[in-house]
Amino acid sequence: MNPKFYVLHDIPGRLRLQIPSLRDKTDYKEIEHMFSSLKGILFVRVEPTIQTMLIKYDFSHLSRNTIFRYISIFFQQIRLDPLDDIMIQIDPTTRKDWLRTLFSGCLLLLAGIRKSSFYKPDALVYGAVVATGYTVLSHGSTDKIKHPDIITGIITLLSLGPSNMLYVAMITWIVNVLELFHEKQKFQTQRLHTII
Known part of the structure; x- marks a missing residue:
């Protein structure tokens, strides 16, 4: 199964993900609001033209893997690949x-x-x-x-x-x-x- 996202930028507290299925969505503000309302997420910005999502989060309360699970569930992806943690940086x-x-x-x-x-x-x-x-x-x-x-x-x-x-x-x-x-x-x- 093709992954629904991959990491473009990852530092503690800040993630930029490319999510190709964003091109099929039109409710960007609702997506931003929904993810911003999750505990530990401080800021979300969707860039629909380049299909990316910027997420700023409190890394002392929320791990990047938890955010990946949220993204996977929202965009209906189940990541079963055991190499995902190693290969998430690869397109x-x-x-x-x-x-x-x-x-x-x-x-x-x-x-x-x-x-x-x-x-x-x-x-x-x-x-x-x-x-x-x-x-x-x-x-x-x-x-x-x-x-x-x-x-x-x-x-x-x-x-x-x-x-x-x-x-x-x-x-x-x-x-x-x-x-x-x-x-x-x-x-x-x-x-x-x-x-x-």
Whole structure:
């Protein structure tokens, strides 16, 4: 499920959240009044054009996780993702990319552990390679061929050959992880410039 909000700015006592479903609401003053009336919340301002909500709160009486629960309930979201506390700072698209990468990385690890000296690919190896391929192809811009992980996969496949497809997938996966770290850093830099 796509998250209904993510954190743009978070310091104790002040939160700025981007909430895409605000574009479907028209009663902004009522939303501000409702959240302002909650115990511990001092000030709320909704910016409908950029779909954000600024919340100032007394952090000695109210935690940010409680505010997240209020937001989730109001905008009808149930957050079941165990990585939400870690990944709340990441935009929803990048979060999906990371979860797919973690899944394909686990499959690659299992396939690598099971590999014996007399190696013959089995369903786990094929599944890990397919999952890695899907992970690599499913993120980024429409011009996929220019992505570093795609280029690395092609070059590695040509140099190692199809019999070493597990190694090709592992190298491609590592470059994909590095690319995701780069995108995360770029997103945080852009967010910092937006806030300032």
